């Protein structure tokens with residue numbers, strides 16, 4: 001056996017026939033860009049409304065996207081029959097995200113979406129009674145509660161590894177047509193005009209290289225996150241949590257270029273989460289997320305005490321999952337915008353206590369010492385279903401002799417104070433925590449209205465592309481957007497695609513393959529990627545000023561016009577990687593522009609409402625919206641009224 | 655007319671990312687067809703093991719491992735050599751993947767499978 005030569009490093013012919021000059025036209029009522037969790041749900045909903053639906057994805061839909069490798073938490077099911085709080089209340093008391101209508105829509109649909117997944121075949125309940133009488137189990141439903149064992153607000157996604165295969169089959173059975181390994185590169189608008197109605201999209205095949213033109217009455221962007229703007233990391237992507245590497249932000253970039261408004265893009269600048277020092281997420285000893293509420297002991301076997309959000313010491317393992325006094329429920333700070341719903345954590349002055357010798361490093365996650373049901377829940381339900389952990393951790397660690405009944409898993413050695421930072425344990429040293437949004441969660445937020453429609457008529461958004469993170473929000477908004485896009489399509493004709501726009505896009509897409517053989521085409525996509533991340537590290541770091549940000553814009557432009565014109569692509573795979581760098585130019589520039597408008601608004605004191613940005617020709621416009629604009633004017637008075645109005649047609653079956 | 659294109663399989667990163675046992679592989683390409691990255695490409699010779707073309711782009715999602723009907727494919731997480739665990743009762747310390755790690759007599763499947 002000779003693994004080492006990788007079956008030979010000699011050049012081989014690309015294994016698929018390639019036809020760069022062929023154009024394939026596809027017609028749809030509803031086009032879904034990105035067949036991840038949100039995209040599949042959107043396709044199912046729109047197909048059921050009798051529409052011809054086309055989904056395209058860079059990857060095989062059965063396993064594509066962030067959800068394709070598994071899931072363990074289904075968050076925020078406030079519409080469950082026993083919910084401790086209504087969605088209305090949760091949103092009213094919650095954090096102002098600048099788009100609370102969108103968050104409301106997401107929260108409203110999570111329970112129904114879970115029930116829908118079950119109908120499609122996902123095994124969500126403890127049907128084998130493995131957790132009978134365990135505190136995690138909700139006796140009425142057989143669901144497994146996460147974080148909070150008194151209230152059911154988050155659910156452990158029993159069977160979560162299968163979420164994508166189930167949705168893929170659901171979409172297929174509903175009649176959606178799938179175009180896999182097709183990378184969508186731009187939106188097509190009426191008359192080719194920016195800001196006009198969206199009438200389709202263009203892309204190309206990552207196997208055969210053909211040019212695709214999708215004609216569609218409405219379009220949904222569900223292309224996931226916008227990542228990798230700050231960090232060039234090749235071989236180490238697998239170690240850290242980084243979102244699906246296909247998610248560079250084409251959805252965001254194409255919406256922006258077409259004139260869509262974006263929101264919150266100034267919240268950028270951290271390099272945390274993807275750094276080369278990161279550990280396999282979930283694969284090290286720690287007490288949070290997938291491992292919540294695992295006991296942690298020090299190197300001498302002394303257990304670290306836990307405390308609740310009020311600072312009271314918890315004396316039993318069970319108490320970690322019971323809301324503290326005054327807490328309506330225990331949630332996940334990432335999904336639930338409510339204050340004070342945080343989880344119990346290790347004692348707050350642990351860092352100090354380590355430094356003064358009370359506890360000795362390294363720390364160990366004491367699975368062996370956990371009550372049996374909790375051990376089986378962490379290692380069996382969570383590690384068994386969470387993304388990238390079923391085979392990578394559960395199988396591999398087991399094969400290596402790790403026995404949850406007998407063993408404790410080591411936590412990385414960190415600055416003692418770091419042990420109090422949520423998730424920081426995964427990220428490794430040196431610590432690069434920054435106060436703004438992490439690249440890890442760096443989705444670009446395409447703004448939308450009560451129908452999840454953008455300011456471009458016919459263009460909808462769902463899932464992480466719209467800032468709606470997590471599997472429950474992605475699925476919930478997917479179903480919702482699919483229905484709204486189907487309704488839009490029912491009322492409209494197939495728009496005209498602008499020939500000039502198509503020709504220009506074709507030229508842009510195939511430019512890198514035309515350079516093959518040219519002497520100066522020696523730049524690979526990796527160099528281009530590395531170059532843009534350098535710009536962002538330098539000019540969009542923690543310390544930001546307008547001149548630095550403007551320098552960044554100039555620098556990006558310069559790379560784009562120089563090295564960007566020297567990049568080669570030897571086959572359709574490499575072509576996709578080069579075009580992803582074009583996406584990075586655009587997404588990075590949005591970040592820079594958004595930061596500039598933010599600083600300028602602060603200087604002029606216009607910080608009361610919300611700042612949106614959009615492209616108008618060559619210029620970037622700042623759009624101010626007043627506080628709570630989503631409940632003003634025609635959207636008065638309340639959340640539920642708007643929601644009900646949007647669901648009217650769906651309910652009456654028209 | 656089709657355009658002639660070439661692949662120059664990249665030298666691997668820290669590990670080979672994925673290795674395929676040619677004695678077990680039947681060349682069904684199930685792994686190729688599920689890989690989100692195109693790390694794996696079909697072998698030009700029909701029935702032969704896939705080419706590990708872009709190991710440096712692997713996401714280590716193990717979807718290929720899951721898809722292989724023959725257990726012919728192994729994924730090598732490049733960081734696994736660094737993680738330790740400790741047997742609670744004896745205090746012995748082992749490393750995931752180390753030659754001297756204890757053997758386990760049974761494999762309990764995870765929940766929900």
Ligand SMILES: Cc1cc2nc3c(=O)[nH]c(=O)nc-3n(C[C@H](O)[C@H](O)[C@H](O)COP(=O)(O)OP(=O)(O)OC[C@H]3O[C@@H](n4cnc5c(N)ncnc54)[C@H](O)[C@@H]3O)c2cc1C
Nearest residue numbers: 034036037038058065066072073184224387463464470471
């Ligand atoms: C390892 C891991 C574990 C996670 N665990 C949890 C969890 O337990 N609970 C939870 O709530 N959340 C979890 N998340 C987050 C969750 O997976 C995401 O928030 C969710 O998948 C977002 O859904 P989405 O549909 O918006 O995007 P995705 O599901 O990521 O889908 C986006 C799709 O768009 C496609 N695409 C991108 N660009 C293009 C293009 N140009 N052309 C065509 N297609 C394109 C991609 O290939 C992809 O299939 C986890 C994420 C990861 C990576």
Ligand code: SF4
Nearest residue numbers: 689712713715716718
């Ligand atoms: S681990 Fe995932 S990304 Fe890597 S080769 Fe296998 S399927 Fe492809």
Ligand code: SF4
Nearest residue numbers: 679680682683685722
């Ligand atoms: S799935 Fe397994 S048997 Fe099939 S080609 Fe891949 S390695 Fe070979």
